[in-house]
Amino acid sequence: MSRVPEPEAPPERVPAVDVRGLSKTYRLGRVEIPALRDVSFRIAPGTFAAVTGASGSGKSTLLNLVGGLDTPSAGTIAVRGKALAGLDRDGLSRFRRSGVGMVFQSFNLLPARTAHENVAFPLIFSGVAKAERRDRAAALLEQVGLSGRSRHRPAELSGGEQQRVAIARALVNRPPLILADEPTGNLDSGTAREIVGLLAELNRSRGLTILMVTHEAALAREFAHIVIRLRDGRVEAEERLR
Amino acid sequence: MRFRDHMELSLSNLWKVKLRTLLTTAGVVVGIGAFTAMISFGLGMQKNVAEAFRSLDLLNTVIVFPPGGGPGARPDGRDPAAGGESGAGRERGEPAGQAAAVLDDRALEAIAALPGVETAYPDVSFPALVRLNGREEFRLVQVLPARIAGSKAVRIRTGRPYASDEAAEIIVDGFFLRGVGVKDPASILGARLELVSVSFDPSLLAPAGIVSFLQGGALPLNRETYAFTVVGVSESGAFGPEGVLKELMIPPGAAGKIKSLPFRSIWDVFRLQEGRAGYSALNVRLSSPADAESVKTRIRDMGFSTFALADQFAQIRRGFLFLDMVLAAIGMIAVFVAALGIINTMIMSILERTREIGIMKAVGAGDGDVRSVFVFEASVIGFLGGLFGYGLGWAVSRAINRVVNYFLARQGVPAIDYFAFPWWLFLGALAFAVAVSLAAGLYPARRAARVDPVQALRHD
Numbered sequence A: 001m002s003r004v005p006e007p008e009a010p011p012e013r014v015p016a017v018d019v020r021g022l023s024k025t026y027r028l029g030r031v032e033i034p035a036l037r038d039v040s041f042r043i044a045p046g047t048f049a050a051v052t053g054a055s056g057s058g059k060s061t062l063l064n065l066v067g068g069l070d071t072p073s074a075g076t077i078a079v080r081g082k083a084l085a086g087l088d089r090d091g092l093s094r095f096r097r098s099g100v101g102m103v104f105q106s107f108n109l110l111p112a113r114t115a116h117e118n119v120a121f122p123l124i125f126s127g128v129a130k131a132e133r134r135d136r137a138a139a140l141l142e143q144v145g146l147s148g149r150s151r152h153r154p155a156e157l158s159g160g161e162q163q164r165v166a167i168a169r170a171l172v173n174r175p176p177l178i179l180a181d182e183p184t185g186n187l188d189s190g191t192a193r194e195i196v197g198l199l200a201e202l203n204r205s206r207g208l209t210i211l212m213v214t215h216e217a218a219l220a221r222e223f224a225h226i227v228i229r230l231r232d233g234r235v236e237a238e239e240r241l242r
Numbered sequence B: 001m002r003f004r005d006h007m008e009l010s011l012s013n014l015w016k017v018k019l020r021t022l023l024t025t026a027g028v029v030v031g032i033g034a035f036t037a038m039i040s041f042g043l044g045m046q047k048n049v050a051e052a053f054r055s056l057d058l059l060n061t062v063i064v065f066p067p068g069g070g071p072g073a074r075p076d077g078r079d080p081a082a083g084g085e086s087g088a089g090r091e092r093g094e095p096a097g098q099a100a101a102v103l104d105d106r107a108l109e110a111i112a113a114l115p116g117v118e119t120a121y122p123d124v125s126f127p128a129l130v131r132l133n134g135r136e137e138f139r140l141v142q143v144l145p146a147r148i149a150g151s152k153a154v155r156i157r158t159g160r161p162y163a164s165d166e167a168a169e170i171i172v173d174g175f176f177l178r179g180v181g182v183k184d185p186a187s188i189l190g191a192r193l194e195l196v197s198v199s200f201d202p203s204l205l206a207p208a209g210i211v212s213f214l215q216g217g218a219l220p221l222n223r224e225t226y227a228f229t230v231v232g233v234s235e236s237g238a239f240g241p242e243g244v245l246k247e248l249m250i251p252p253g254a255a256g257k258i259k260s261l262p263f264r265s266i267w268d269v270f271r272l273q274e275g276r277a278g279y280s281a282l283n284v285r286l287s288s289p290a291d292a293e294s295v296k297t298r299i300r301d302m303g304f305s306t307f308a309l310a311d312q313f314a315q316i317r318r319g320f321l322f323l324d325m326v327l328a329a330i331g332m333i334a335v336f337v338a339a340l341g342i343i344n345t346m347i348m349s350i351l352e353r354t355r356e357i358g359i360m361k362a363v364g365a366g367d368g369d370v371r372s373v374f375v376f377e378a379s380v381i382g383f384l385g386g387l388f389g390y391g392l393g394w395a396v397s398r399a400i401n402r403v404v405n406y407f408l409a410r411q412g413v414p415a416i417d418y419f420a421f422p423w424w425l426f427l428g429a430l431a432f433a434v435a436v437s438l439a440a441g442l443y444p445a446r447r448a449a450r451v452d453p454v455q456a457l458r459h460d
Ligand SMILES: Nc1ncnc2c1ncn2[C@@H]1O[C@H](COP(=O)(O)OP(=O)(O)OP(=O)(O)O)[C@@H](O)[C@H]1O
Pocket: A026, A027, A028, A033, A034, A035, A053, A054, A055, A056, A057, A058, A059, A060, A061, A062
């Protein structure tokens, strides 16, 4: 298989996320569980996209594949024109480091570290010097409104505050794409609205592309540009809101 | 990922589980401690023997025996293991056809004149009753030329060697002094010591004398008393070989004056039954160990047997290598157990930190980053274990040394260091600890690197 360099499309026309015929089948012994079947969609740069669907419809599976945490059974994923299938394990980890930032429902912060340390943590693996790590983490904590909480550990923060720390951490390597898997799932409705509002604000001010899984249709309608609805591992509908 | 960040990450991870880190490290400390103590004991033994050989000038010494004589030979003069090796370092000279060579004064002079020979002196000792401070003890007295008594071969601790070969002066050793209950060696200097020579009277060896002895008559012995002045107290070497150091030493001139005890005549007595005369052995001191081979060859050409401690020394060293290996193997077992502890701890910690590994990977840590964080943790445990393990080994060795010396001192053995701690042992112990810990951490670290981030992040 020879590698022919793909012709570069003009920047504005390269999709931020381009998913083609994506399938993921889990095997539990002899049982095959199709989590995603032939999923295709494109998201233009700077889009705030929401993914909805019933529990078990394959939303998390989709995000993990786009985030390079897992590999598909079939189909391709390209982020800003770059195919993930062409990356080896190290290439994937480099992609996770600088190509994408992930936010989870359960925050996934390191419990023994302070908010500040959690935000700066990914920069260790990018080889960024300590002083710069400190400055960047402080600036981001300020931006998510947590300057006063930088020395607190996750257990000393509210759910909303923890998710802000997680968002700041997702931004610290300055990725162009944020993947958020039910970021509001553990939050009350007021706090949930604040968090989605923060993501929308980052989308606006920084031109970040955001792919957010959510169960809350009202929030999706209020903030997202497009909504992708999954059902049994297939794209049921793709709705452009604005 | 930077080296410093590796360090900080590993240290902070270890710090989070202080007690477990402490216990795992303690395992390495004990293992390396045992290993260090074992090795240093082996090295210490080796060093002490080597030093004893060197300080007593034994590597410069060749002992000459009459043909067929020497250690291992039976009293009847016949070799018990003809053709076989009965003592390392002994080589036989076989006079071809001619009459057996005699180790007499002429032979002594000829040997002393050989190139490379510094001095040669007969190894003569005789039993005598020793009277000192009103006590009588039966001891062996060594006749030693003044120039040998004044050399390194005899370590005078208090006082001085005798002035000349003619002086009626005697050197006693510390062992003898303790035997006769003298605590302070200095107090004995200048004291009068009497030797009561007890020798066979050849004239009494006539059949008539033996018959009279068997019938309850007097022993066929001559008893004469000679006065000596104690001038020096020599060290009783813990490693001093027999034959070179005796408890009492007198010069040959004074010995010659002892009635019916001229050198030749004593040995005439002892050798009479074998129909030979001459000394039982000569000590030959070389100017340099390098001359050993040529001198030995020349002496064997004269028809005598030789025994060089240098040859035996080489064999002793081989023995020590074996001892070292046995000791190291015992130490290794302790280190191996510690390595199992490290593996156990690391695997436990991977199970506990699965989620953390998932987070590391989600934020961009590569397999290599995860692996090296764990490898670093293992090597930090190894480094600390090596450092404190060496300290423990050292401390335990010091303690054992003190206890052993305390008890041996009561038996009159001078205090020595039974353990050796050369600088490379420290570096070696440290390197070994780190290497073993790295090896132990490798498998867990690989397992950590293979953790699937999706699975790791799935559940709370
Ligand atoms: N590691 C796995 N092994 C086997 N089956 C899996 C695995 N991960 C997901 N699945 C299955 O794939 C399907 C999709 O799972 P996924 O987690 O993507 O759903 P989801 O839409 O995120 O659901 P929820 O809204 O509950 O988070 C489910 O049927 C799930 O059981």
